[in-house]
Amino acid sequence: MAEADPHIADAHTARPSLKGRKAIITGGTTGIGRATAVLLASEGVTVFTGGRDEGDLADALDHLNKVGVGHGVTCDLAKSGELDRFFAEGTEKLGGFDIAILNASITAEGVTDMSEQEVRDAIEINFTGYLLGAHKAVTQMTAAGGGDIIFTGSYATHKLGPSSTVYAGIKSGIHGFAEALRREVGQDGIKVGLVVPALTGSDFAKQDMDDSEQRERIREESMMRAEDIAVGVHFMLTQPRRTVVQELVLVQRNTEE
Numbered sequence: 217m218a219e220a221d222p223h224i225a226d227a228h229t230a231r232p233s234l235k236g237r238k239a240i241i242t243g244g245t246t247g248i249g250r251a252t253a254v255l256l257a258s259e260g261v262t263v264f265t266g267g268r269d270e271g272d273l274a275d276a277l278d279h280l281n282k283v284g285v286g287h288g289v290t291c292d293l294a295k296s297g298e299l300d301r302f303f304a305e306g307t308e309k310l311g312g313f314d315i316a317i318l319n320a321s322i323t324a325e326g327v328t329d330m331s332e333q334e335v336r337d338a339i340e341i342n343f344t345g346y347l348l349g350a351h352k353a354v355t356q357m358t359a360a361g362g363g364d365i366i367f368t369g370s371y372a373t374h375k376l377g378p379s380s381t382v383y384a385g386i387k388s389g390i391h392g393f394a395e396a397l398r399r400e401v402g403q404d405g406i407k408v409g410l411v412v413p414a415l416t417g418s419d420f421a422k423q424d425m426d427d428s429e430q431r432e433r434i435r436e437e438s439m440m441r442a443e444d445i446a447v448g449v450h451f452m453l454t455q456p457r458r459t460v461v462q463e464l465v466l467v468q469r470n471t472e473e
Contacts, residue, residue, distance in 0.1 A: 229456055230456065231454045231455070231456070232454060232456065232457065233259075233260070234256060234259040234260055234261050234450075234453060234454065235259065235260030235261075236260060236261075237260070237261045237262075237314055237315055238261065238262045238263075238264075238310040238311070238312065238313040238314055238315065239253075239256055239261050239262070239263050239264070239313060239314075239315035239316070239317060240263075240264050240265070240303065240306045240307075240310070240313045240315070240316050240317070240353070241253050241256075241263060241264070241265040241316075241317040241319060242265070242266065242293065242302070242317070242318050242319055242320035242345065242349060243265075243266075243267060243319040243320030243321060244263070244265030244266065244267065244276065244288070244317075244319065245265060245266070245267030245269065245272040245273045245275075245276040245288070246267065246269075246272050246276070246418065247416070247418030247442050248319060248368060248413065248416060248418060248442045248445045248446065249265065249267075249317070249319040249320070249368075250265075250276050250279075250442065251441075251442035251443045251445065251446040252317060252319070252445070252446040252449050252450075253265050253276065253280055253286065254276075254279055254280060254283060254446070255443070255446040255447070255449075255450055256284075256315070256446075256449075256450070256453075257280045257281075257283050257284030257285060257286050258283040258284055259284075259450070260284065261284065261315065262284070262285045262286075262287075262310060263280060263284070263285070263286040263287070263288075264286070264287045264288060264305075264306035264309055264310050264313070265280075265286065265287075265288040266288050266289045266290065266291045266302050266306075266320075267288075267290065267291070267320075268290065268291070268292050269290070270290050273288050273289070273290055276288065287306075287309050287310075289301075289302060289305055289306075293320050293340070293341045293345045294322075294337045294340045294341050299345055299348055299349060299352075303349070303352045307356065312356060312360055313353075313356060313363070314357060314360060314362070314363035314364065315363060315364050315365075315366075315453065316349065316350070316352075316353035316356075316357075316363070316364070316365045316366070317365075317366045317368070317449065318345070318346045318349045318350060318353075318365070318366070318367050318368065319367075319368040320341055320345060321341060321342050321368065322337065322338055322341050322342065323383070324338040324342070324382040324383040324386070325379055325382065325383075326378055326379045326380070326381050326382070327381045327382050329379070330382060335382055338382055338383070338386065339386060342383070342386045342387070342390075343386045343389055343390065346367060346390055346393070347393060350365055350367075350393075350397060350408075353365050354397075354401055354404075354406060357401075357404070357405070357406050358401070358404045358406070361405055362404065362405025362406055362407075362457075363405070363406055363407075364406070364407045364408075364409070364452075364453055365397070365406060365407070365408045365409070366408075366409050366410070366411060366449055366452060366453070367390055367393075367394045367408075367409070367410045367411070368410075368411055368413070368445075369387055369390055369391050369394070369410045369411065369412040369413075369463075370383065370384070370387040370412065370413070371412055371413060371414035371415070371465070371467065372384040372387055373387050373388045373391055373412070374412075374465075375414075390410070391410060391412075391463070394408055394409070394410040394462075394463075395410070395462060395463075398460060398462060402460070405457075407457070407460045408460070408462075409452045409460060409461045409462060409463070409464065410462065410463045410464070411445060411448050411449055411452065411463075411464050411466070412463060412464065412465040412466065413440065413445045413448075413466050414440070414465075414466065414467040414468055414471075415433075415438070415439045415440065415467075415468055415471075416439065416440045416441070416442055416444070416445055417430040417431070417433070417434050417439050417440065417441055417442065418442050436470060437468060437469050437470040438468055438470040438471060439468055440466065440467075440468050444466065445466055448464050448466050451464070452464060
């Protein structure tokens with residue numbers, strides 16, 4: 217057998233395998249969360265996820281278990297106690313976890329176009345849920361010796377508009393929190409990153425365009441697929457432990473923005 221070229225090891229840094237890892241993913245029954253869950257499951261990650269709709273959950277779990285192993289529950293993270301229940305059931309089912317992807321989100325409009333309760337719900341899911349989810353993940357990962365936390369941000373923070381006040385305001389807070397948290401928990405072996413998608417086809421985008429228009433936009437490459445964002449998350453998770461992708465911004469190639 218020919219000896220390996222010692223210089224080949226320098227050609228590409230070693231990438232850790234995801235096989236055998238365990239992930240909790242909020243909002244993993246549709247869109248980016250689902251695509252990420254499916255990709256990770258196909259790579260050998262055992263996934264626990266949840267969403268508000270029983271049909272979406274059943275469909276997602278059916279797909280997950282065709283490519284790997286997935287579990288989940290229905291939950292509404294806007295309701296008191298539901299985040300606690302979701303993480304408690306996920307931790308018990310998985311026997312612990314070393315990946316947390318905080319992705320659950322609802323749409324929001326301009327602050328003058330929303331009722332006070334709608335604003336509160338958006339804050340509860342899109343901001344409070346992320347911070348408290350991170351708190352639970354850090355507690356778990358610190359005890360276990362490390363892990364990865366990834367937040368789903370939004371390109372709305374780069375492209376501000378009059379109808380984005382609530383959503384962009386919340387996501388701006390998440391962007392700052394993610395960077396500060398990375399600095400806070402890095403010494404505990406915990407990596408924290410932020411994936412920032414621009415226009416992406418999903419149920420989330422249906423408020424602005426129907427399925428046929430989304431398909432056309434994706435075909436002409438002026439809109440991304442949720443699976444494209446999942447590939448970005450996979451890239452973040454397969455970096456060496458010494459390396460953190462602090463923020464990964466993904467935008468469609470064909471754009472006038």
